Amino acid sequence: MLNVSDIFKSFEQKQALAGVSFEVHAGEILAVLGPSGCGKSTLLSIIAGLEEADHGEVAWDGVSLSGIPPYRRGFGLMFQDFALFPHLNVFDNVAFGLRMQHLPIEEIPAQVREALELAGLPGFELRDVNTLSGGEQQRVALARALAPRPRLLMLDEPLGALDRNLRERLVLDLRDILRRSRQTAIYVTHDQEEAFTLADRLVVMNAGKIEQIGTPEQIYGRPASLFAARFLGFTNLIPGRALSIQPAAAVVETAIGRLYVPLSENSLQPGQAVTVLLRPDGVQPGNDNSGQLQGTLTEAVFRGNITRATVLIQGVSLVFDFHSHWVLPAIGQAIHLSFDPAQALQLFNEISP
Amino acid sequence: MTAGNAAGNRAGHNARQIDGPPGDQIAVRRSGRRGSWILLTLWLAPLIFLGAFYFYPLAGILSASFARREGNLLSPFLAALTSTSVRSIFAFTVYQAVLSTLLTLLIGLPGAYLIARYDFPGKALLRALTGVPFVLPTLVVGAAFTALLGPAGWINQALMRLFHLSQPPIDFMYTLAAILLAHIFYNTTIVLRMVGDFWSHLDPRLGQAAEMLGATPMQVLRKVTLPLLAPAVAAAALLVFIFDFTSFGVILVLGGPRFATLEVEIYNQTVSLFNLPLAAVLALIQLFFTLLLTIVYTRLAARVTRPLSLRPQRFTLRRLTTIRQRLLAAAYIGLLVLLLVAPLIALAARSVTRVESSTRLPPGQSDQGITGATAQRGGFTLDYYRELNINRRQSLFFTPPATAIGISLLYASATVLMSLALGIPAAWALARSETSWANRAMDPLLMLPLGTSAVTLGLGFIITLSHPPLNMIGSPWLVPLAHTLVAFPFVVRSLTPALRSIRPRLRQAAAVLGANPLRVFRSIDLPLAGRAVLVAATFAFTISLGEFGATAVLARPEYPTVPVAIYRLLGQPGALNYGQALALSTILMAVAMTSMLVIERMRIADVGEF
Numbered sequence: 001m002l003n004v005s006d007i008f009k010s011f012e013q014k015q016a017l018a019g020v021s022f023e024v025h026a027g028e029i030l031a032v033l034g035p036s037g038c039g040k041s042t043l044l045s046i047i048a049g050l051e052e053a054d055h056g057e058v059a060w061d062g063v064s065l066s067g068i069p070p071y072r073r074g075f076g077l078m079f080q081d082f083a084l085f086p087h088l089n090v091f092d093n094v095a096f097g098l099r100m101q102h103l104p105i106e107e108i109p110a111q112v113r114e115a116l117e118l119a120g121l122p123g124f125e126l127r128d129v130n131t132l133s134g135g136e137q138q139r140v141a142l143a144r145a146l147a148p149r150p151r152l153l154m155l156d157e158p159l160g161a162l163d164r165n166l167r168e169r170l171v172l173d174l175r176d177i178l179r180r181s182r183q184t185a186i187y188v189t190h191d192q193e194e195a196f197t198l199a200d201r202l203v204v205m206n207a208g209k210i211e212q213i214g215t216p217e218q219i220y221g222r223p224a225s226l227f228a229a230r231f232l233g234f235t236n237l238i239p240g241r242a243l244s245i246q247p248a249a250a251v252v253e254t255a256i257g258r259l260y261v262p263l264s265e266n267s268l269q270p271g272q273a274v275t276v277l278l279r280p281d282g283v284q285p286g287n288d289n290s291g292q293l294q295g296t297l298t299e300a301v302f303r304g305n306i307t308r309a310t311v312l313i314q315g316v317s318l319v320f321d322f323h324s325h326w327v328l329p330a331i332g333q334a335i336h337l338s339f340d341p342a343q344a345l346q347l348f349n350e351i352s353p
Numbered sequence: 354m355t356a357g358n359a360a361g362n363r364a365g366h367n368a369r370q371i372d373g374p375p376g377d378q379i380a381v382r383r384s385g386r387r388g389s390w391i392l393l394t395l396w397l398a399p400l401i402f403l404g405a406f407y408f409y410p411l412a413g414i415l416s417a418s419f420a421r422r423e424g425n426l427l428s429p430f431l432a433a434l435t436s437t438s439v440r441s442i443f444a445f446t447v448y449q450a451v452l453s454t455l456l457t458l459l460i461g462l463p464g465a466y467l468i469a470r471y472d473f474p475g476k477a478l479l480r481a482l483t484g485v486p487f488v489l490p491t492l493v494v495g496a497a498f499t500a501l502l503g504p505a506g507w508i509n510q511a512l513m514r515l516f517h518l519s520q521p522p523i524d525f526m527y528t529l530a531a532i533l534l535a536h537i538f539y540n541t542t543i544v545l546r547m548v549g550d551f552w553s554h555l556d557p558r559l560g561q562a563a564e565m566l567g568a569t570p571m572q573v574l575r576k577v578t579l580p581l582l583a584p585a586v587a588a589a590a591l592l593v594f595i596f597d598f599t600s601f602g603v604i605l606v607l608g609g610p611r612f613a614t615l616e617v618e619i620y621n622q623t624v625s626l627f628n629l630p631l632a633a634v635l636a637l638i639q640l641f642f643t644l645l646l647t648i649v650y651t652r653l654a655a656r657v658t659r660p661l662s663l664r665p666q667r668f669t670l671r672r673l674t675t676i677r678q679r680l681l682a683a684a685y686i687g688l689l690v691l692l693l694v695a696p697l698i699a700l701a702a703r704s705v706t707r708v709e710s711s712t713r714l715p716p717g718q719s720d721q722g723i724t725g726a727t728a729q730r731g732g733f734t735l736d737y738y739r740e741l742n743i744n745r746r747q748s749l750f751f752t753p754p755a756t757a758i759g760i761s762l763l764y765a766s767a768t769v770l771m772s773l774a775l776g777i778p779a780a781w782a783l784a785r786s787e788t789s790w791a792n793r794a795m796d797p798l799l800m801l802p803l804g805t806s807a808v809t810l811g812l813g814f815i816i817t818l819s820h821p822p823l824n825m826i827g828s829p830w831l832v833p834l835a836h837t838l839v840a841f842p843f844v845v846r847s848l849t850p851a852l853r854s855i856r857p858r859l860r861q862a863a864a865v866l867g868a869n870p871l872r873v874f875r876s877i878d879l880p881l882a883g884r885a886v887l888v889a890a891t892f893a894f895t896i897s898l899g900e901f902g903a904t905a906v907l908a909r910p911e912y913p914t915v916p917v918a919i920y921r922l923l924g925q926p927g928a929l930n931y932g933q934a935l936a937l938s939t940i941l942m943a944v945a946m947t948s949m950l951v952i953e954r955m956r957i958a959d960v961g962e963f
Contacts, residue, residue, distance in 0.1 A: 048561075048565060050561050050564070050565075069564070069569075070561070070564040070565055071564045071565070071566075071567045071568055071569050071572075072567075074567075075565065076565060076566070077561070077562070077565040079558050079561075079562060081556075081558075083556060083558040083559050083561070083562040085559060085562075085563070085577060085581075086559075086581070087577075087580045087581055096563065096566050096568070096576075097566030097567055100563075100566055100567030100568050100572065101567055144562075144566070145565075145566075148566060148567060
């Protein structure tokens, strides 16, 4: 089990990591999700031993790793652009780590074959890595990283260099491979879909700090901060002001009207500036629920299962995902919406900068 | 060696093209059949020039070597190769070149690593400083080393005074060590630039990937870094070897009568003994050897461009963090600066220091007149500079050394004009297309003069241009023509990438942004190409100023260039002559360093680095 505690790191004057702590359990896939420049690659470098932290500790099974060079940590790292050795063929690339472990020479070919089969490239041993396609290179890099059976595999945006279609296909393969080999892994990405697909748990990072740790369901269901909400793709973030505070709810004055937001705990002051998230999937046409909104349908884009609708409410443009079986009024017509406040609304006691 | 250095610049640049702009698709597409004919028209003047002043003289050497025809075609070569004296000269040439190359690599590779991977204060200065030997004439370097380590040099003088010795304790002149040291001085910069540059663009994550797979730093070096660097190291080593192999001025000044390379022997046979057939045979042997190496070099240089994911330098640089790293780096930089700077400072300082008494051996046949000199130093003086203008011997054939400066400047200007006139159309043609058959045929032709030693070129001129159809002996154009031949390939190589970088898309972008054609030319073509032309001109100028090999063979006594005048002064006895030689060398050094500054300032980052 990997323990990362209170890591600080700065380059020149710039703070890259400011007190990062989390753990990775055996067999778990942890995704580190954050925008570029949030410090997630630096974090990997520190865990790998390629960089030294200014403060804090990385430990494995309770044993501190400080002072242990990368080549003695027994970790694997897969780089974004793969860093395949261009002077070696596929076999020698994959065998590199096995040779470094002084594996008996006769066992190497079988292990290389196994790793390549696992990565979905059987029979590629003698190919020149420079002639492989992006997807194939990615698989060779994965095979190379898996072959020495690292106790922890780190993947630094392993799909970032590939185009979208390939990425969507490979992410499922990757999940399958990692799960099948019961590989403990840290997966760094800025793509939330990738993170949701792969990870058992997620760490959301921003500006060198952890915003939230949890399962994909927890994080998507209840983003812990305005940043997390925005990074996960939520756009219906409505600024407002808390009016009356009740024990388990607040009434918030917003541009689209007064909203009754249920709260699990309440530390708000009356008059405080807040932001309300209106989840796009928590709203439906009609008036079946207690929350009610009135607006004008300005756009409806059919997306198969759902229809993404843009509704103008009191001059605020909001986006909703309706089940496609709902019959919507024509564009430009009034639309009546309703929602269950407990499910559709979430309150952040911060406002966007 | 100036020719060699020009080649060095070009070769270094060649290795740098890897990070240059990729060939533009539009430019490539343009290379139709019609395009090839346009290219051929552009090549016309350079072709005529190369034909008349390279291939024709070369053919002259070839036929001269068969002049003493006793058996079959090969017999003169067999005779030369079986003669013990030629064999020992050849053996020595190879021996000193191998030794020099190994030592140069030994000194250069740690520096290449340092420059490639670390960022430290003064790095830009160090880089500029290591560029200085590129443009220094060999004779200046020879003179500089005598001023530092010769019998009348600073170190011997200091030791004599310190320990009250009657004889200079360090016997440096005319030793192998002197030759090796000068060669290291010259060529370390090639290793630093070619290997260092390649190294700096090598993705450090390859090494990190190996480390993550369990490789120790030593294993990373052995299994990943060195194999990837191998082509660059081999190419640099080969280039250094070629320069050391054809070394001329350094051997003449620092090797003295005891040591002769093939190049020196060709010169002796041509100028002193007037045995042109033997000189021609030796020149052909040398040419064959260097061309062979040049071909190997080009192959290796092409392999340097293997598909590596090269990264911009800013991603690969680190800082020196630990004390140990800093100490090691400081020690290395100190050594490098000492090696590069000490002789030059010694030279400049010695040229303004009065030598009051000196005893000299009578000048021998190729005695440079500095053996056994014992001298005491006096104070500061500008006498040697003043003397340059005075014709003490009242001789008609002796021109005051200051005249040589005027002649050199004149020759250099002519060289700049001619090499630009030939180089611009050639570079333009090369820049238009990389795939056209015309260019693919012409490109290797450019390499040929680079693989030919300067003395050989001079010899070829002597043999062929002394009689019809091209009787030019006595013409003042002979020396600038030879200089143009030496400078031309280099001018082309420095212009081509800049012209190539003016991709059609840049012009289109400017036009789309509202620039009319005139404005496009003024804002795009001129700034990009103009600076490259200036850089090329500066190089041609510097090459001509310092060229010694061909000039030594061709220059008429009444029209000496500065290097020839230095060589003559070094060959005459007396402190005054020696002082004047150092004064002239200092002037030449100053001009060369100024040129280097111009080049460093003018070159466009990532477009044409040398």
